[in-house]
Amino acid sequence: MALAADDSEASPVLNVINLLQRLKKFAEKDHPEKDFTRLAHENFQINSIFGCHYFIVSKPQGRTLQETFPNAMVPKILVKSLIAHLFYSVNWLLTTCGVTHTGNLPQNMLVHIEDDTILKYVEGQET
Numbered sequence: 001m002a003l004a005a006d007d008s009e010a011s012p013v014l015n016v017i018n019l020l021q022r023l024k025k026f027a028e029k030d031h032p033e034k035d036f037t038r039l040a041h042e043n044f045q046i047n048s049i050f051g052c053h054y055f056i057v058s059k060p061q062g063r064t065l066q067e068t069f070p071n072a073m074v075p076k077i078l079v080k081s082l083i084a085h086l087f088y089s090v091n092w093l094l095t096t097c098g099v100t101h102t103g104n105l106p107q108n109m110l111v112h113i114e115d116d117t118i119l120k121y122v123e124g125q126e127t
Helices: 012-029 076-096 117-126
Strands: 002-005 040-048 051-058
Antiparallel strands (some): 002 051
16 A cells, blocks of 8 residues: 655646556456556545545555565576566556556566465454
8 A cells, every 4th residue: 555645736646546547447458467567456535634645555565676686686597587577567558558667677676475374464463
């Protein structure tokens, strides 16, 4: 979940929310490998005495590539797969959605969580 507060009409926060809503519409029609592109499941806003706060809810992701491989030493066996998934997602964003992604950095690439046991544990603690 992401949180931002912004009161202006030309808000970067609202730009992100609008972009995520656009991507979600395209993904519902045509995106067979949604796991490789971070999409918002929903978003909502809450008004308080401190202003309007926007929330973006998305699927939990794992660590970044930078955290997973701190010495920038990605095992050779993973490189081909990572590049293929990256190109697939960037191509989908550009050709299907008309969006150019410019933040392709190791700290922006999240690794899929294989074992969601910890997520279930946290969820159980919250109920």
